[in-house]
Amino acid sequence: VDRYTANLLLTMNDEHPDPITCGVVDVENDTVVWVGPEADAPQVPIVNRIRIPGLLMPGLVNAHCHTPMVLLRGAGENLPTDRWLREVMWPREARMTPDDVRLGMQLGATEMLANGITTSVEMYFHPDAVAEGAVEAGIRCLVTYPVFDTGPPHDTPLHEQLDDMVSALHRWHATPTIDIGLGPHAVYTVSERGLRAVADVARAEGVLVHIHVAEGEGEDADERARSGMGVPELLEKVGILENRTLAAHVVWMTDDDIELFARHNVGVAHCPCSNAKHASGVARVEDMRAAGIDVGLGTDGPASHHRLDLFEEMRTASRLARIHFRDASRIPSSAALTMATTGAADALGRPDLGRLGPGSKADMIAINTSAPELGPDFSSSNAVSRLVWSASPSVVDRVWVGGRLVVDQGCVTSTDVGELSARVSDIARRISQA
Ligand SMILES: [Zn+2]
Numbered sequence: 512v513d514r515y516t517a518n519l520l521l522t523m524n525d526e527h528p529d530p531i532t533c534g535v536v537d538v539e540n541d542t543v544v545w546v547g548p549e550a551d552a553p554q555v556p557i558v559n560r561i562r563i564p565g566l567l568m569p570g571l572v573n574a575h576c577h578t579p580m581v582l583l584r585g586a587g588e589n590l591p592t593d594r595w596l597r598e599v600m601w602p603r604e605a606r607m608t609p610d611d612v613r614l615g616m617q618l619g620a621t622e623m624l625a626n627g628i629t630t631s632v633e634m635y636f637h638p639d640a641v642a643e644g645a646v647e648a649g650i651r652c653l654v655t656y657p658v659f660d661t662g663p664p665h666d667t668p669l670h671e672q673l674d675d676m677v678s679a680l681h682r683w684h685a686t687p688t689i690d691i692g693l694g695p696h697a698v699y700t701v702s703e704r705g706l707r708a709v710a711d712v713a714r715a716e717g718v719l720v721h722i723h724v725a726e727g728e729g730e731d732a733d734e735r736a737r738s739g740m741g742v743p744e745l746l747e748k749v750g751i752l753e754n755r756t757l758a759a760h761v762v763w764m765t766d767d768d769i770e771l772f773a774r775h776n777v778g779v780a781h782c783p784c785s786n787a788k789h790a791s792g793v794a795r796v797e798d799m800r801a802a803g804i805d806v807g808l809g810t811d812g813p814a815s816h817h818r819l820d821l822f823e824e825m826r827t828a829s830r831l832a833r834i835h836f837r838d839a840s841r842i843p844s845s846a847a848l849t850m851a852t853t854g855a856a857d858a859l860g861r862p863d864l865g866r867l868g869p870g871s872k873a874d875m876i877a878i879n880t881s882a883p884e885l886g887p888d889f890s891s892s893n894a895v896s897r898l899v900w901s902a903s904p905s906v907v908d909r910v911w912v913g914g915r916l917v918v919d920q921g922c923v924t925s926t927d928v929g930e931l932s933a934r935v936s937d938i939a940r941r942i943s944q945a
Pocket of ligand 1: 575576577723759811812
């Protein structure tokens with residue numbers, strides 16, 4: 512085994528609710544085989560010993576993103592969401608080639624890795640290129656194949672979009688860091704007929720369905736006016752919720768909608784920074800968690816909200832809830848950190864991510880606990896609150912995905928980031944010109 516020994520080990524695993532002083536993680540291939548105090552560690556042959564002077568914890572899980580949108584960062588600022596999509600995003604996206612998307616994904620993935628994110632859930636055009644960019648950067652990725660059927664600029668026939676996902680299952684089967692799913696964009700961009708077809712294919716292939724749900728007040732109101740149903744009820748009617756479903760944003764929810772999502776075990780990706788920047792609203796996170804819904808945090812795409820930074824999302828989730836209710840007890844740091852790790856992993860149906868225990872993937876981050884921003888006197892008893900309220904990505908020192916070192920001393924080892932940034936800037940200039 513490879514043995515990682517850390518001054519503090521935070522497992523996010525129910526068996527060890529508090530950080531372990533002098534903790535050990537044993538890893539075989541890409542999987543954790545043992546965790547616990549060093550004094551109890553099993554006597555086994557050790558191939559590599561890795562010492563972590565700070566804190567070792569599971570990598571963060573980004574439950575909702577469109578990472579190649581680093582190519583569009585900053586475009587269309589301050590527009591309402593529907594105009595921002597139709598007037599700024601979609602025309603530029605129509606000019607992107609698969610190679611553009613691959614390079615945008617690779618660059619955004621290096622940014623996420625350096626920020627301590629080891630898994631991202633993606634929904635974007637040219638999904639094979641998304642998977643290729645993820646593999647080149649070294650991040651773990653759930654690539655959901657986008658589905659749109661309500662017209663230009665995304666006018667590939669529905670059956671071709673679905674066939675593409677089915678063939679991708681075979682293409683990516685042997686790549687352990689890539690999972691494949693379906694990403695019908697939203698109920699306002701996929702017809703009921705399209706959603707039924709998505710539900711059927713997802714059921715037949717056993718894949719996750721990833722969809723935007725009730726992000727804006729208008730989306731919720733339009734759907735109620737059109738069909739007499741809220742978005743959750745429509746998704747139930749067309750059979751989507753018979754599949755493992757990950758719903759993103761989920762801002763405008765009634766009590767009945769929450770109860771319906773809990774009944775169908777729908778996972779939720781809460782995107783507080785994006786929701787704030789787009790003025791979408793404050794999602795009912797605590798009500799959803801109290802109903803038993805698995806809630807994770809998502810950054811959303813870097814064109815929606817510039818950063819790919821789950822430290823900022825954790826704080827923003829707490830701040831929004833506290834301002835909304837004028838109550839400083841809302842979303843304590845333990846709940847915020849759970850949403851960035853195990854909550855997100857469970858929301859996407861991957862209990863082997865977001866926590867460290869036997870059978871978990873060896874996706875880990877080492878935190879430099881002597882960074883001034885974590886002081887004074889960082890310790891086992893204040894570790895969780897400091898990680899949520901004080902930390903920024905600059906405290907992330909090393910990152911492993913499946914036991915492979917991909918960030919060392921804060922720098923990504925897989926990619927020449929400077930050269931790639933220059934290429935991405937060229938692409939961004941090209942696609943911004945009509
Ligand atoms: Zn989104």
